[in-house]
Amino acid sequence: MTHKELMKRAIELATENVSRGGGPFGAVIARNGNIIAEGVNRVTANHDPTAHAEVQAIRAAASKLGSFTLEGCDIYASCEPCPMCLGAIYWARLSRLFYGGTQKDAAAAGFDDAFIYKELELQKEERRLPSEHLLHDEALGAFKAWCDNDKKTAY
Numbered sequence: 001m002t003h004k005e006l007m008k009r010a011i012e013l014a015t016e017n018v019s020r021g022g023g024p025f026g027a028v029i030a031r032n033g034n035i036i037a038e039g040v041n042r043v044t045a046n047h048d049p050t051a052h053a054e055v056q057a058i059r060a061a062a063s064k065l066g067s068f069t070l071e072g073c074d075i076y077a078s079c080e081p082c083p084m085c086l087g088a089i090y091w092a093r094l095s096r097l098f099y100g101g102t103q104k105d106a107a108a109a110g111f112d113d114a115f116i117y118k119e120l121e122l123q124k125e126e127r128r129l130p131s132e133h134l135l136h137d138e139a140l141g142a143f144k145a146w147c148d149n150d151k152k153t154a155y
Ligand SMILES: [Zn+2]
Pocket: 052, 053, 054, 081, 082, 083, 084, 085, 086
């Protein structure tokens, strides 16, 4: 399938999802033009704030391939990914991102993630989310255990 055909499928998934009561977002993960997995927004249906289409597609593709990395795969998102999904795309090591709608289009439909992008630019103490640094020395124990573990799977 071509890039445009794969994007068309992502958009189709997004539109179909609305008629099933879901959010207007769809995503397709493909390798060499072949679909590996698809995802749609299931936030309200699954009571899961992280069930964005891209995350759903990443989980399905990784599970199908039996791998935590999706290197060599591309993601087609019906809309420009939010910061969470963009982060997930980097963590999954997807090779390329294609998107249909933009952040602006999403905001116009009531999905405004611009504030998260703005929050990321602020110093921690200026963010809307109160956060506190606790038990730093104790927290380092987990990293020591990780560094000392010679059987770990690095990712
Ligand atoms: Zn997202």
